[in-house]
Amino acid sequence: MSSEDRRTTSAGSTIETQAPTNGSQKAGAPVSSEAPAHPARRATDRRVADRRSMNRPLPASVLTPPAPPPAPHMDDYAAIVGQVQIDTLRFLAKELRGKTIKMVNSTAVGGGVAEMLNRLVPLLSELEVATHWDVITGGNDFFEITKAFHNALHGTPYELTKSAKDIFLTYNEQNRARMRFDEDLIVIHDPQPAGLICSKATTPAHWVWRCHIDLSNPNPGVWEFLRPFVEQYDAAIFSSQSFARQLPIPQYLFYPCIDPLSEKNKELPESLVQQICDDFGIDRTRPIVTQVSRFDRLKDPVGVVHAYKLAKKYVDCQLVLAGGGASDDPEGAAVLQEVKEAAGNDPDIIILDLPPWCAVQINAIQRASTIIVQKSLKEGFGLTVTEALWKGKPTIAGSVGGIPNQIIHKLTGVLVHSVEGCAFQIRYLLTHPEFARSIGSSGHEHVKENFLMTTNVKRWLLLFRILEQARALRGKAA
Ligand code: UDP
Numbered sequence: 001m002s003s004e005d006r007r008t009t010s011a012g013s014t015i016e017t018q019a020p021t022n023g024s025q026k027a028g029a030p031v032s033s034e035a036p037a038h039p040a041r042r043a044t045d046r047r048v049a050d051r052r053s054m055n056r057p058l059p060a061s062v063l064t065p066p067a068p069p070p071a072p073h074m075d076d077y078a079a080i081v082g083q084v085q086i087d088t089l090r091f092l093a094k095e096l097r098g099k100t101i102k103m104v105n106s107t108a109v110g111g112g113v114a115e116m117l118n119r120l121v122p123l124l125s126e127l128e129v130a131t132h133w134d135v136i137t138g139g140n141d142f143f144e145i146t147k148a149f150h151n152a153l154h155g156t157p158y159e160l161t162k163s164a165k166d167i168f169l170t171y172n173e174q175n176r177a178r179m180r181f182d183e184d185l186i187v188i189h190d191p192q193p194a195g196l197i198c199s200k201a202t203t204p205a206h207w208v209w210r211c212h213i214d215l216s217n218p219n220p221g222v223w224e225f226l227r228p229f230v231e232q233y234d235a236a237i238f239s240s241q242s243f244a245r246q247l248p249i250p251q252y253l254f255y256p257c258i259d260p261l262s263e264k265n266k267e268l269p270e271s272l273v274q275q276i277c278d279d280f281g282i283d284r285t286r287p288i289v290t291q292v293s294r295f296d297r298l299k300d301p302v303g304v305v306h307a308y309k310l311a312k313k314y315v316d317c318q319l320v321l322a323g324g325g326a327s328d329d330p331e332g333a334a335v336l337q338e339v340k341e342a343a344g345n346d347p348d349i350i351i352l353d354l355p356p357w358c359a360v361q362i363n364a365i366q367r368a369s370t371i372i373v374q375k376s377l378k379e380g381f382g383l384t385v386t387e388a389l390w391k392g393k394p395t396i397a398g399s400v401g402g403i404p405n406q407i408i409h410k411l412t413g414v415l416v417h418s419v420e421g422c423a424f425q426i427r428y429l430l431t432h433p434e435f436a437r438s439i440g441s442s443g444h445e446h447v448k449e450n451f452l453m454t455t456n457v458k459r460w461l462l463l464f465r466i467l468e469q470a471r472a473l474r475g476k477a478a
Contacts, residue, residue: 058354059279065357071122072261080260081454089454092461093127099464100183101131106146106192107328108135109356111294112256112383113189113212116456119259123457129464134179136193142171143328146192149226152219153191154298154378160221169195181205185464192328194229206467209233212256212380214401215243234467239381240402252463255405256381257456258390258447263359265390268367276364280320282350287317287430290369292362292387295323295335295353298378300398303419305342305349307375310423312348315430322352322365366391371429371436375422376400386451389413389443394436396425406451412443 078086101124105113117133124131138146145164152158172195179196181203188196189210200207209230215223215238223245230236235250244251258265277284289308293299301321308319321339325332336353343349354361366372372388372395379401386406388395397403399415407413414429416422429436 061279062355062358062361065355066360069263071119072259074123074126076261077452077454081448081452085454085458089127089457089461092458092465093129096461096464096468097128099129099185099468101129101185101187101460101464102181102183103131103133103187103189104136104179104193104196105133105189106136106138106143110325110329112381115258115264115383116256116453117189119262119453120456120460123453124460127457127461129461132183136171136175136196137178138171138175138192140330141167142192144330147329147331149191149222150213151298152222153213153215153226155217155219158219158222160219160225165225172196172198185467188233191226194226197229197232200232206235206464206471207233208235208237208463208467210237210254211243212239213243214240214378214380215245218245235463237463240405243402252459254456254459254463255451256383256386256402257451257453258383258386259453260390264363265387266363268360268364272360273364273367276361277368280350280352280361280365282320282365282368283318284368287315287370288320288368289317289371289373289426289430290320290322290365291373291375292322292366292384293374293376294325294329295332295339296329297331297335297338298376300375300377301335301339302342303377303422304373304375305339306419307373307422307426308349309346310420311426311430314427317370317426317430318348318350319346320350320352320365320369322354322362324354324356324358362387366393369393371396371426373422373426374398374403375416375419376403379403382406385413386447389440390447390451392440392444394429394440395443396422396429406446407443408446411439412446413439 074086074089103117103121105117107114121131121133145167148158148164172193175193176196176199181199184205186203186205186207187210188194188207190212194209197207231248233249235252236247237252237254238244239254239256241253260266274284282288291299291301291304293301295301301323304321305319308317311317323336336351339351343351366388372393374382374385374388374395374397376382376398377400379398381402382397385395385397385403389406389412395407395413396416397407397413399417404415407415409415414425416425
């Protein structure tokens with residue numbers, strides 16, 4: 001797509017659909033006779049198709065952040081997870097009543113960590129374990145370096161320079177000077193604020209490092225630089241067994257989680273799903289293959305475009321790439337441009353560069369999708385996979401990071417290792433709807449058992465109690 005085709009909204013976001021070619025569909029050659037029957041095109045489809053071709057700006061409804069919805073309460077989750085689970089949380093919280101927690105990360109919006117903290121913080125507070133959330137600040141130079149660290153910890157080659165170390169340390173020191181650490185438990189998320197541990201000696205708090213990224217094969221230079229900070233914490237938490245490192249501190253496994261009552265995951269009326277698809281020019285009478293992700297090379301959006309193009313030779317479908325940026329990720333614009341170039345002028349590729357408050361829209365797009373893809377090359381855990389499984393969607397995902405904890409191959413989804421594998425599975429799932437439905441339904445159950453917010457709250461309460469108890473025992477022994 002040329003830059004003239006792009007209409008930027010006041011929010012700086014656009015819908016990017018490609019100009020139509022000759023409007024003809026590929027004939028498609030289904031792999032089996034199980035090909036799903038899609039309703040005949042409706043009269044409104046022509047209007048949808050017309051709107052898709054116009055590169056129009058985002059609908060007005062998404063240009064400004066919606067008013068925050070009323071936060072759900074603990075008891076609202078009973079209908080989903082059962083009253084016993086809620087009673088267990090209240091019981092575990094009792095001994096911690098009046099204690100406080102501070103969560104610190106590097107972005108308030110965008111990405112999975114912000115997504116989880118948004119709900120975890122009020123729920124812990126409702127259990128009378130008052131929880132505060134602080135976001136560190138930094139300039140572009142800091143976030144460029146921490147993004148490079150992030151990629152390097154995922155294994156990307158990287159030459160760590162003295163200047164990069166200095167910038168990292170300077171911003172950590174600035175934030176340290178600005179912040180107070182009066183709480184009983186301080187939780188530092190990911191490497192960006194890891195240097196705040198230098199305040200540990202000034203507080204009686206427990207300090208925990210919550211690492212959300214895959215550290216199974218880190219760039220040695222970056223890991224050796226960060227390791228002395230990590231070793232000062234009282235404990236480290238990882239999202240998968242395989243991410244654990246040799247460390248002299250206790251390590252815990254916490255699966256990340258989603259909130260089933262959030263705007264991103266709650267049930268939506270069918271009419272709203274339809275309206276949102278119409279607004280974005282997504283045709284619900286034809287199969288929809290979707291990836292929701294920040295425009296990040298490690299999410300391989302260009303690989304998804306190639307996989308879709310291979311599959312499209314055999315089955316009719318549309319591709320929706322819904323993404324946006326995170327304030328701590330400076331690479332998004334360049335990756336978005338690469339995606340547009342790969343998409344060319346296919347009218348069935350819909351690229352949505354969404355503002356960060358579009359949770360309901362993402363929910364609706366996920367619910368409208370026939371298949372959801374998360375073709376990551378590296379991944380911490382992949383909350384987009386959790387979200388897709390929760391919605392009962394047949395899901396295809398890269399076999400990396402924490403994704404295999406969620407996708408048990410051919411049972412709760414399918415794992416892929418290449419563009420060709422991804423293309424094959426798109427084609428297979430679109431032509432085997434019974435199998436697609438069965439993995440979608442098992443995926444939903446798997447999330448319910450393991451990856452909901454209530455389970456995560458339980459893990460935090462247990463860890464806090466373990467840390468308190470260990471301190472009490474140390475006190476007695478002294
Ligand atoms: N997300 C979003 N808008 C976007 C892209 C992603 O709200 O444009 C959300 C997505 O639904 C998920 C989270 O951001 O909840 C991404 O978490 P994940 O663990 O998949 O990846 P991360 O971005 O943390 O690497």
